[in-house]
Amino acid sequence: MNRTKLKQLAKRRLDGKVLLFFAVILLVGFVEGLVGLVPVMGFLATIIISGPLMISMSYIFYQLVAKNKKPEIEDLVLGFRDDNFLRGLVGYLLYAIFTFLWSLLFIIPGIIKCISYSQMFYIMADDPDIEAGDAMKKSMKLMDGHKMDYFLLQLSFIPWYLLCILTFGILYIWVAPYVSATNAAFYKEISSTKSQAIRAVKEIAEEIEEKAEEVKKTVAKKAKAVKKAAAK
Secondary structure, three states, X not given: OOHHHHHHHHHHHHOOOHHHHHHHHHXXXXXXXXXXXXXXXXXXXXXXXXXXHHHHHHHHHHHHHHHOOOOOHHHHXXXXXXXXXXXXXXXXXXXXXXXXXXXXXXXXXXXXXXXXXXXXXXXHHHOOOOOHHHHHXXXXXXXXXXXXXHHHHHHOOHHHXXXXXXXXXXXXXXXXXXXXXXXXXXXXXXXXXXXXXXXXHHHHHHHHHHHHHHHHHHHHHHHXXXXXXXXX
């Protein structure tokens, strides 16, 4: 996985559009913050809208890196249309519950599972027919062999976050869209036909290896039986 190429793609796509995509991120954050301020029901309402909003954001940034498409008003409410709302809600609950449960086994397993589930909202945004549970399973499969790539990619943004602090948050105007676009580019890369083909070949090779091992054990067992019978 070439992190430099992913970041270069994100920069090219954001050229001249940084403020627009930052406005999208700011608007979504404002909506979540506003809903969270509602007395008593704010926390529950935030949980309800977070999943659908994540589908919308995933779709917007994936369309940016895949098709160089600017966001439209209807894209912001994509996660609330048709079956997306329920899929987003269920997906968010599954993500939160399973990540929490794995975190109970110490921090490291929680982080690993969080990374494994990281692509599920891109998957739901990319495939409107897939259910939340299947999207989670597909995310785990896509991330097989790429978890360290994703982890290192996130670590590479730390200097940018530090610069955001030093600039009193001003640089975040550029960093927030940059990080989101790069993560969308990561999904594009691992979900590409080439990556799928490589993964399929790897799975076939592993299956052949497993069957060869089974045949080897069976042959050894029969040879032992024949030897034992001959000794009698």
